[in-house]
Amino acid sequence: MTGNTITKPSDLSCTPSRAARELGLKRGEFDLAVHLGRIRTAPDEGGGGRRVAHAEIDRLRSADGFPETFLESVRTVGTTDGAALMQVTSVRFTRLARLGLVVPVRFYLNRYRAVVWLYLAEELRQFAADKNHTALLNGRTPEGMRDQLQEGLDxxxxxxxxxxxxxxxxxxxxxxxxxxxxxxxxxxxxxxxxxxxxxxxxxxxxxxxxxxxxxxxxxxxxxxxxxxxxxxxxxxxxxxxxxxxxxxxxxxxxxxxxRPTSEPAGPRPTSEPAAPQSAVERGAPRPTAELTASRPIVEPAGAPPIADLVGPPQSPSEHPPEPAPEPGRSRGMLGWLRRGSV
Structure with a gap:
């Protein structure tokens, strides 16, 4: 079989749901890993959201200690478990969090509409292991920090x-x-x-x-x-x-x-449109007597009858009497055509 094989972009990547299954992660764990930059994603060229390259999945799988090490890096804990992890009381842990010394990574509302903050277990272990934080974990809270807490700092x-x-x-x-x-x-x-x-x-x-x-x-x-x-x-x-x-x-x-287009696409007219010119004003040749006599007058389709163009008879009281027509002349459009041949 000959020919070139066309590789589609969808063949090189997969949806987040499928990537989570292939990595053995729950969807919440996968989303948090993406938020933290632990899993790289790319926009879908078709506009269907973000996707994960198969090469990125292979990179994560080949890391040492996968999946246990990776799962531990995205594990979150609440106040009680976080305090136990840092070997402090829950009250002290909450103070540290309100002062901004430990930063939450997620939150949710429980059934009582209370905010439950979640923290990365990995970050809490690193904070507790830092010797510069020994006084904050075991000693008395500094006076300035106590004043901020009393003022409601969170x-x-x-x-x-x-x-x-x-x-x-x-x-x-x-x-x-x-x-x-x-x-x-x-x-x-x-x-x-x-x-x-x-x-x-x-x-x-x-x-x-x-x-x-x-x-x-x-x-x-x-x-x-x-x-x-x-x-x-x-x-x-x-x-x-x-x-x-x-x-x-x-x-x-x-x-x-x-933004919407405010002007028409064509050029704007610079003046009032001129009234349509008659055939005589445009310099068209006048009909000859032979053409006038031999060619019947055809009214355009959809146009009113010639008699309607002349208009209904008007009362003499409304307008002054019109001068009598000259002998040999006809009124209306037919007369105009015949006068044109004179």
Whole structure:
């Protein structure tokens, strides 16, 4: 059998669901590994989402200790298990998290609509093993940190947003996608103030990623998740808006936002269109007497009868009497044709 074998892009990659099965991962573990950059994905040329190359699956499988080592690198724990892992109380662990010393990687809402933060077990072990953190784990919390906690400081939502933004920017394939990632953490009012062109805002919304699923749209759980995913601190909002404005300038140069055409495609007329000229005004040859006599008058299709062109008889009280026609002349279109032959 001869001929060239054509390799399709779909033959070199697979969907995330199939990649998770081939790697022996649960879908949540696979998605977290993608968020952390442990698994590289590529956009589908057909517009069907992202795909995983078979070469990337082979790379992961060939790593030492796969799959146990890989699974441990994406294992997450809550407050209780995290405190046990670091050998501290749950209260101290929560303080460390609120101060931003340990950063959550995921969150979900339980049945009581309470936020449950999840942390990478690998990062918690590294924090506990650092000798510079011994005082924070075993000693008294510094006075400045205690004052911040008493004032209600909680950096867990903000730190999660920063981590989530990093994931979105890694997945962005162009300036419009990066602008959409930045806008995903801003309130729509903040976006409207930064992107004042309505056509650019509409185009930007195409690249705005969906928020993490948390309850049905419009539900109390969804509103709570929206509060977590939206920037609240003034300084955080300020730098997000500044970055959005900067990336938007790059996006305009890369590909301007489409907008409707306001003018017709053809040239605009410069003056009023001229009234149609008659055949005599255009210089057309006048019909001769022979042609007039031998050629019957044919009314155009769909045109009113010649008698209707003359109009109905009018009352003498409405208009002054018209002069009597000259002998030998006929009125109407037939008369005009005959006069043209004189």
């Amino acid at each position: 950096l867990r939502p903000r730190n999660w947003r920063g981590r989530h933004l990093g994931f979105l920017l890694r997945q962005a394939d162009g300036p419009w996608e990066r602008a959409g990632a930045l806008s995903a953490l801003l309130d729509p009012v903040q976006v409207a103030e930064t992107v004042q062109d309505p056509y650019e805002r509409a185009y930007l919304n195409r690249f705005r990623p969906d928020p993490p699923a948390s309850g049905a749209p419009g539900s109390p759980a969804a509103h709570l998740a929206e509060r977590i995913t939206t920037a609240e601190d003034p300084d955080e909002i300020s730098w997000l808006r500044a970055d959005l404005a900067q990336v938007l300038e790059e996006a305009r140069g890369h590909r301007p936002a489409p």
